[in-house]
Amino acid sequence: MAGFETQGIGIAEALGLTPVIKRVSPPAPWRWTAPHGPAASNPDIHAPWPDLLIASGRQSIPYARMIRRAAKGKTFTVILQNPRVPPSQFDLVWAPAHDRLNGANVISTLVSPHRLTAKRLAEEAQRIAPELDQLPHPRVAVLIGGSNGTYTFDEAAARQLAEQLATLADDTGAGLMVTPSRRTGENQTRILADALKDKAAVVWDGAGENPYFGFLGTADAIIVTCDSVNMVGEACFTGKPVHVVELPGKSLKFRRFLDSIYAAGAARPFVGLLENWDYAPLDATHEIAEEIRTRFAKRRDEMK
Structure with missing residues (x-):
């Protein structure tokens, strides 16, 4: 979905990265079993595995799980939105606060990430x-x-x-x-x-x-x-x-x-009137990016 892709690109850009984008659209029956089932064969998804993977959308979850397993944990795997499977299967999960998703590796924000600066x-x-x-x-x-x-x-x-x-x-x-x-x-x-x-x-x-x-x-x-x-x-x-x-x-x-x-x-x-007030801008993109940067660096230090 375009909105999910935009969120992932926005976070990658906030990390100072230019992402390689992989879009998946598995055939039946794999699309029916996502996010719980295995990943369908896809020639575009192959080693060498990335250092950082950002995945979003139900159909991406089996591939994210497969890549993390194939990379033997060396690919730091980030999921955007509620994956509908245990967050412990990944390194970090972001979900909007209104989803009420909890976990030791779950970060929540009021608003969603985007590409605005x-x-x-x-x-x-x-x-x-x-x-x-x-x-x-x-x-x-x-x-x-x-x-x-x-x-x-x-x-x-x-x-x-x-x-x-x-x-x-x-x-x-x-x-x-x-x-x-x-x-x-x-x-x-x-x-x-x-x-x-x-x-x-x-x-x-x-x-x-x-x-x-x-x-x-x-x-x-x-x-x-x-x-x-x-x-x-x-x-x-x-x-x-x-x-x-x-x-x-x-x-x-x-x-x-x-x-x-x-x-x-x-x-x-909005009740038909124009009002004026001040507030601190809401910036989930950089908040999520900083959490990824911190946890990614910690993982790399642990693997040395």
Whole structure:
């Protein structure tokens, strides 16, 4: 999954590494038995084994287990997300705090790792600056996800959010920078664009490079739908006020995540108003990378 891959690359980059990426898609019956069963034969997975392996996703777990065993423990094996098997099978496991996974070799953080850096946000903001010259401040990045197995972003939800955004632009004079995602839906995107066409707003139409990171970098505040843990977490990395649009739906895990973000002071529910507050940016990527660096060095010392 793209989101899982991004997390792994982000951690590798935070360690100062350029990773070699291996994608696996085993056939039946191996994909049915993952993560518990053996790894299917794959000519792309072979010795020499790496010093560090970062794996994510259910289908990757049998391969991670096989590599660690074949390398006789010399490959330091890191798993991202709950592996659904005992964490003791690996050297280090990261899982989001809302998963409530515990173990001596488990590290948890409120938000997920990603590839964002302060430098990248500044560069992306500079890149799209000419396109936003006429947009007033405060500038608000509006990050729109879409329906998933937990939440619903249908046309009714799109109309409600569109009305709130239009009113916000009128009442505050804010400039809105709206970026839909692949899951938003054509009708929902059109509803948002129509409602904001006479406002101080830019709505990405899907053409060209996604301005997502540029919007984050230039924003004074952020509004983000609640359906993506990654998207909310990336918003909270900026240190800017994050307003979360809680969509129709229910999930205990998502509820725990949102409540923890609110408790940390990084975000608040969006109720149609623009608020301002300060908080320490949430940076799980470097926290996880430092834990890997520390444990990896300890392992190397023990093996000397």
